[in-house]
Amino acid sequence: MNLKSILWILFVSISFSVTASPITGLLERIDKGASKKFVIERVKSDTDYFELDQRGSKVVIRGNNYVSIATGLNWYLKYYAGIHLSWNGMSAKLPATLPAVPQKERHMTTLPYRYDLNYCTYSYSMAFWDWERWEKEIDWMALHGINLPLAITGTEAVWYNVLDKLGYTKAEINEFIAGPGFLAWWLMNNLEGWGGPNPDHWYERQVALQKRILKRMREYGIEPVFPGYCGMVPHNAKEKLGLNVSEPGMWCGYRRPAFLQPDDPRFEEIASLYYKELENLYGKANFYSMDPFHEGGNTTGINLDAAGKAVMKAMKKVNPKAVWIIQAWQSNPRPDMIQNLESGDLLILDLTSECRPQWGDPASEWARKDGYGKHNWVYCMLLNYGGNVGLYGKMDNVIDNYYLAQEDSRASTTLKGVGMTPEGIENNPVMYELVMELPWRPERFTKEDWLKAYVKARYGKDEPILQAVWTKLANSIYNSPKKLIEQGTHESVFCARPGLDVYQVSTWSEMKEYYNPQEVIEAARLMISVADTFRGNNNFEYDLVDIVRQAIAEEGRSVQKAVTAAYRAGDKKTFASVSQKFLKLIVLQDDLLATRPEFRLGRWINCARALGDTPEEKALYEWNARVQITTWGNRQAAEGGGLRDYAHKEWNGLLKDFYYQRWKLYFQYLTQQLDGKNPLEIDFYAKEEAWTKQTKLYRAEAEGDCTDTAIRVFEEVFRK
Template sequence: MKKLICFAALCICILFYSSASPLTGLLERIDKGASRKFIIEQVKSDTDFFELDQRGDKVVIRGNNAVSLATGLNWYLKYHAGIHLSWNGMKARLPETLPAVLQKERHETSLRHRYDLNYCTFSYSMAFWDWERWEQEIDWMALHGINLPLALTGAETVWYNVLKKLGYSPTEINQFISGPGFFAWWLMNNLEGWGGPNPDSWYKQQVVLQKKILKRMREYGIEPVLPGYAGMVPNNAHEKLGIQVSDPGVWCGYTRPAFIQPTDPRFEEIANLYYKEMEKLFGKANYYAIDPFHEGGSVSGVDLDAAGKAIMKAMKTANSRAVWVVQAWQANPQPAMIDNLKKGDMLVLDLFSEGRPQWGDPASSWYRKQGYGKHEWIYCMLLNYGANVGLHGKMDYVIDGFYDAKAHEHAGSTLSGVGMTPEGIENNPVMYELVMELPWRAERFDKQTWLSNYVTARYGCSDSVLQQAWQLLGQSIYNCPKASTQQGTQESVFCARPAEVVNQVSSFAETADYYDPQDVIRAAGLMVSVADQYRGNNNFEYDLVDILRQAIAEKGRLIQKAVAAAYRAGDKQVFKAASDRFLDLILLQDELLATRSEFSVSKWINQARSLGNTPDEKKLYEWNARVQITTWGNRHAANNGQLRDYAHKEWSGILKDLYYQRWKVYFDSMQQKLVGKSVNDIDFYIMEETWANASNVYPSAVQGDCVSTAQRVYQSVFK
């Protein structure tokens, strides 16, 4: 009997050690030696939960799996230790003796899924990440409770192998697969080839990277969502393979890939080949992302019911337990395609729950009366478009929309999770903290109280001036009205193609004034007023630069209107003074942002170049990086397809070298008109393409001290 007890105890210890090991590694990456300060206890439970407790001088984190434990750790760090880990800093110095948990605290959730990422995130933010950056992101996911992230890295190699087996030559394959800055839209069946061709080394290194990503995710117990087969084939598949295809049409000036008809017997053959190649490289998945007819793809001539069943059958052949994950965006998923699929086989991402929810809110412009029927769905916050820089959020509605959905008589019964579906990350950390805490808070809560606690956690102290600054932001720029459908931040006028009237930068933004710019300017002034006190506080310094950046952009919007008014009035003197002031603001903004690497174009370009093994490869990846954030596409796609400046960045380097130059040329032209001279139309595309094709080096090191620079810039702009 004693032997049995000892053996059982040994098994428990081994189980405990193996389950706790991801947390040990996580803690050591946060702060070397941190793992010895905690007791990590994993216990069985059908409900995801975490508990914070105390045993002697050690903090106890208890939970039912590694992700729950990591979520509990993050909760403790934020709300007990005043340590906020964020994209701007994933390391911290923990005190030798941790603040004690004075009373056991428990949080649990019945929502099984906490989803992360959008196809677009993989291009707008992650296109050129290495393993070091991915390792940090997976840690960030675990700390924020995410257990179901999209995992697209390396999908291009799967496709390369499939097409090769179908008889395509390497040249033909690379005419189909896009370049690394544009994989998202290729995978969503929007375009072919743009940004390529890729060198052989790209395919090899991305496979190595994805295997590391998946290994770490699976160590945490995180379920990766691999890309499934939606029916996409190259546009010449009818001629090359002799198969029946439909023409999904054109996307923003690009010819879409073709869609193989589900009634064609080769649909199953190609799908099976795809899943075999996927499994060979990356293993099976229990979730597959499949998004046919994304963003307006034509369904003319397609039997949607048959298409849904064929897609599902192919996925289930690969893994009978697999679930189809689909994005709800515009008319997709088409009801006729999903209505006859079995309950439990599909998981729908309500992609823009805070702007155009489709789960059943009758106030939504994309209202679906029956929501997603019997299928489970996830309440998602999109928030960011094009990885644009700018403060933005709908704090009240993100909270209220979630609890309204939970209480809805139909949608509440099929709601299975919360998710983040931004097109770009590494911005607005406050909003991502908010949305990922929703499933762990049983009752609707007050925004003001939550924000006050966030500010204390963010800076590690309670400060009335910082609280005042953030309450101003929380009531203004972070409280976009429920009815608004604008796509992301208000957008900085500095980054816009110059015009007399400028309401937005990207063509699809739908922005409208919803807050008083003076609230942002006052918040920036408050941050600057205590800046000396918080020198060296990484989170404060990041926010100081970001909030002051937003305030300067607000000032720019006001001055641009003055420039236009002076021009219309024919007042040459006021026009000259106002336009010069506007240009000065761009240069001051550039100088401010150069003090933080997060706001510098050099970081983006250097990430791209670092993945190249030869000068030609570095040049290709840099070109992808530069084109994506400027013209996006060729002249036709940029101008007629309206893609130019969609992924604009208010970053140092590009502000001075492109945006400043555009506005200066425009103002010079207006000045000439004011004195009666005839001028030619300005070809802005040529200016943008010239910058995109350049290879000038931007400093990789930050330029100047951010606090001193912020103080000086603030005085120059607002005093």
Template sequence: MQKFILSMFFIAAFCFTLSAANPIKGLLERIAPGASSKFVIEQNASDSDYFELDQKGDKVVVRGNNYVSIATGINWYLKYHVGIHLSWNGMTAKLPSTLPPVLQKERHETTMQYRYDLNYCTYSYTMAFWDWERWQKEIDWMALHGINLPLAITGTDVVWFNVLKRLGYTKEEINEFIAGPGFQAWWLMNNLEGWGGPNPDSWYTQQADLQKKILKRMREFGIEPVLPGYSGMVPHNAKEKLGLDVKPGLWCSYNRPAFLLPTDPRFGEIASIYYEEMDKLYGKANYYSMDPFHEGSAAGVDLPAAGHAIMDQMKKNHPDAKWVVMAWGYNPYPKMIKDLKKGDLIVLDLFSESTPRWGDPDFDGGAEGKRPNGFEGHDWLYCMLLNYGGNVGLHGKMQHLIESYYRAKSYPVFGKDMKGVGLTMEGSENNPVMFELLTELPWRSEKFDKNTWLDNYTEARYGKDCKEIKEAWNILSNSIYNAPKSLRQQGTHESVFCARPSLNAYQVSSWSGMKDYYEPNEVIKAAKLMVSVSDQFKGNNNFEYDLVDIVRQAIAEKGRLLLKVVRAAHEAGERNLYNDLSKQFLNLILLQDELLSTRSEFKIGTWIAQARNKGYTQAEKDLYEWNARVQITTWGNRAAAEQGGLWDYAHREWSGLLKDVYYVRWKTFFEKGVNEKVDYYALDEAWTKKTNSYSVGSSDDCVEVVKKIYEIVFED
């Protein structure tokens, strides 16, 4: 009897431990307090990832083979059975007192083993100043969208601080190497050193603590973090300081970190130190990200030796780990990966929707894009880049994304090596429809109709059917979200408001590659339809976000069209008309600013508040705000901005920025005259040094403001 009681005690204790460790309950409670009591969660072993929706009495059953699959099933149920869409603009919901029953068991499974998330750039363009509260929502978003393999680079600067300290660098020298909060992505990608710093001691402490929380939550869900591994990066002065055989270089006028040649006898020593410090802080990972020669030259490097040296050091640290590498430009060089063991490398085909490197014979990508052997038989993931620089704007290849994914998956030569999908955007929290589509692809075994999917998406996103909304989204899906297959432009059709002023202004950033591929009036027509039903959806968070975003895009289109008329008036010598039209253009920028002030997602105040909240002292807050302001305007110092071409790469059509930066530029341009040279870098730099406050939060009268502004712009 005593043994029976004891055994029952251990069983009960084990069950309690399982329950306490189960992250699904916490996820449901964060979505809506009390939500966990409305579901029955079941976990069953399976050879492939799957989820099922079922019913037991008055409770909905969600079963799956692991926590990520179960979370994906919860999200699917909420979208397609309840009409609740959880997105970056809203991760909470009000559930009905009794959930709609699942009338017939529904099962979805996937052969796509990996669902990857994040680009190094995302960590700077979107996540640079996130706290744990915001990260917790993001990890929930990942789980709900089936992500099981995200990049996790927070706190890597602490690893490097410890490594360089062991190598004899002083604290001051280390801080000259490590970039500031707004620029760490490009430091870790071996592009630059030190810009945005030096970082205070408190930065390293809080980032290490934050990364430990991030990794703990990811691992609770069974999400496998991809930690940065070692591929040869050392400070550019490592030859003088450490006597190493290195390759220094420049990137956009910055000193880039040097590449320690794999044949150097100290390569293994430094790699070992790096992994020791990484393991001490964050534990071993099963996946490591390494991208040698990113946007740089590999001339003179023994590529096969480099590949083996990088792989060998990773395996020495963790024999079962896999190397995750980005396919970008010439990387990964075929010679570097050709002879590596299959199954040990995962290639992220970073921009699959526009520049597929996986071996697609229909893609003519020039010398760097020609890969007749694909990725040399290694596993690869179909990835969507979509957004560059965190720029604001509607954009996508909706129909092509569907077609190209299933084509790649079933391709006779390279399809067998395709092991999943990836979100590799440079900036997130935009274009939710495209990210929703990509994350659903692995769970849909057969190609499906875009229009049917979109109708279901709008019902899920707004909670009910609406003819005008469906028509609006149909128009958008066949225009601005229907970029042609061959188009390789870097993200959205950039708003002319954000451009450096000229009567011929077209693109904003240096490498946009924009081309006119849709009719602007189609976007304006869609905006009109959204405005026409706005009173019916007042207070609907998802609708109000999309309403503002679509009307914003329509006003940007109006601005582009108006600028052409301004130019025509100038060329015709119609001075009075030119002056009147110039004032109209400037007023349009101010109206856009007012429109965007209604939503926190489109306000400069939100970005700056995140930055300042990371600081403990006034000096720290000011440093982080300067990082935040510089990144989205000049990006770099004068040489990097002007000669390097980085100015406005990360421009944002945001309230506050429109009024205090872009409006000031255009007003100066019109006042001085089209032939007068203006130092726009100096104008922007003056703004980056300010610390004036901006409002945060969304407006309760969002719909009324949108209607008023729409009427002024399009109906007066």
């Protein structure tokens, strides 16, 4: 074969790679015609890497697989083209001539896994997503290097088939499987049935959606993590099937599913049935996620060593090369359950490495003396709880803990990846950018140096005032101290169930004062000062609304304290004035958040209703959507179980129609007391439950100009 023939084959090979590559589709979704501006080269390598290079007028993105190439593309867009693709915008207009790469830039990582998602994310953020939204998320995953995401959509259909074959009736199956807004906690063995029963169409829709999700993931080379079988059976499996099960116990007021004892002769049979039905619908996987005894699961009378071996054996039977993925959260995984499992067969997610690491950092209250021993693990950032809205981060700690683990002689040998495990997404993009760049940066760096490039990429230009904004935020609200244990954002008092000394909103937030609110307010003031200059810049306008929102929430906390002081002083005039000011702040916050779809209740509810084919289905999905973000559960679970307001949201519509009404009712109650009357205690749950049953229509689209509104609202709140 002559040289000309070889070159022709090489040219055809490269051309086919470009046209057939999922990167082509990705580029075209970012900006139509963008794929013609790049040369994509996939080169075999045992180590994940990407290179940025130049060939004539075209930018070359080179890597060992499509995820590495997508990561390189994202790096180029951010740090060369000044284009930051984010949850608030996954498309952009690329320049006619791309900025050149002056010299080859190479990044590699020795960590094979970049993990994504928490079971909770599927309910708090993804419960009502359609394919259009999922397509954007899979692109986002690839751009951020994710090659190992949890993939649980449609698992309810697997269980439906399993229980049907075990002799359960349709009604019994639907008493076991949770509704759309609560599937995460059913799959984590926390509850049964809440939010259901699901219509037949739900199962059909979820199967079709999961197949599209998996097809795209596999095109990229992304490995889906399927829920495996960990021994979960319905609570009545002893009576119904004669199985030897443990007592299921309770979780936050809900009865748990039962756990099938590993020595029950039918354990292997039911596990095999589960995996068969899973494979029939979605194929096999190389990774399966299982979390037996999650959040206080009852282990009394269970041989944990035997349980771990039974779960592993069932998984290995379906795929001998498969790896069991398990979340390290609270006392899970129990040491006795995993200590005799083979090295390499388990991948442990250190679920909140930035806050309560378990891998062995002696400064952590959850630290395990010997870490995870011989088992592999992933450094994860949890960050968000309940999908709550609010600026929050532990910037220094995210960076420092990662390099601390890398430098630990024992933990570093089994550290195999970096991951994101938030309960809710579409918030605080800066933190997710930070954590997902860690594996590509071998040298320790500071948040100050990193932010300089991030701010320029985020807004497309280097603006000193915006650098000052992020310096203030990074040294205050985004830098929660290492020793501070806090479940996510410093919660907005607007969302709290009213009280005189109300502080945190959700039961387990563990909030502490760790930053000066004036720093946030001043950051918002600086954003306002350049708002006209950046008018029309999507990333800036999203951040403008979010930062001004945070500033108003800070003011709300201050005014609420003044309300309490006036009441206790018996000063009726001042009480009337400051309580009305507090209510006005909620209205202004509602006005501000109406200008971005990301902060609108209507988007959440309308997405839920859109999945229904009938009025009854639409009503069920809307009820799921409303309950999850307010009462969360029935009265027992909401009140006694502590679940109410766990998934609170500072959203347009919810502020005005739910939180405002609670506070208004409470202020009326206090006013009556100041007038010497003896009003009846408020049954808040009754009022909250009534709202969950409403069907008021809410718009999903933005209303008003966000820049004009932010300026107006800020000036009204902080007028000197």
